């Protein structure tokens with residue numbers, strides 16, 4: 695009987711240790727890793743086609759490629775010459791033919807119409823010099839019912855100025871302005887995260903192409 699009690703205590707202590715260890719290893723704030731949040735919000739699954747718009751050095755395109763599997767595809771778009779070169783390099787090293795590097799322009803993504811189940815714009819939208827043209831273009835690239843995840847930052851007064859972008863009070867965009875701009879093109883908010891991590895000013899908004907969205 696006493697041995698049974700001792701065993702139960704050891705078991706409880708083991709569970710407690712496991713819980714403590716998980717808490718220590720978990721990212722700050724107990725949030726799941728960013729990659730998991732992105733995959734879950736965009737409902738990414740093997741075989742899907744997703745675009746990483748403004749992919750930068752390609753870190754996220756490579757992660758997304760792993761998640762859509764061999765039958766899936768990732769379009770990684772960029773406009774900056776040296777980043778396009780770095781992106782192509784990284785893709786050549788990491789990819790199994792799943793990532794297509796796309797040269798975009800200030801007013802067009804270069805994505806084929808209706809190509810994508812989902813779009814990721816991570817810290818990119820506030821860089822657009824013609825956001826209206828890009829919204830229309832991205833709307834055309836998205837399949838009906840497709841989702842866009844916008845990870846953004848509220849205006850950061852101390853960050854460098856971005857030439858030719860709309861003045862929204864600094865480097866970034868307020869959440870309500872972001873929502874209003876996309877709503878004007880018929881996009882509907884699915885959910886938002888007022889805090890995204892990585893930076894106190896960072897947030898995320900998930901949108902869906904509504905019935906009145908451009909590009910139908």
Ligand SMILES: C[S@@+](CC[C@H](N)C(=O)[O-])C[C@H]1O[C@@H](n2cnc3c(N)ncnc32)[C@H](O)[C@@H]1O
Nearest residue numbers: 748749750772773774798799800816817818821
């Ligand atoms: C802050 S970086 C973000 C890079 C990457 N998404 C990340 O999260 O690490 C913004 C990127 O947007 C790109 N960009 C700006 N305007 C663009 C456009 N119209 N189409 C595609 N990319 C654009 C810039 O070249 C830059 O690499």
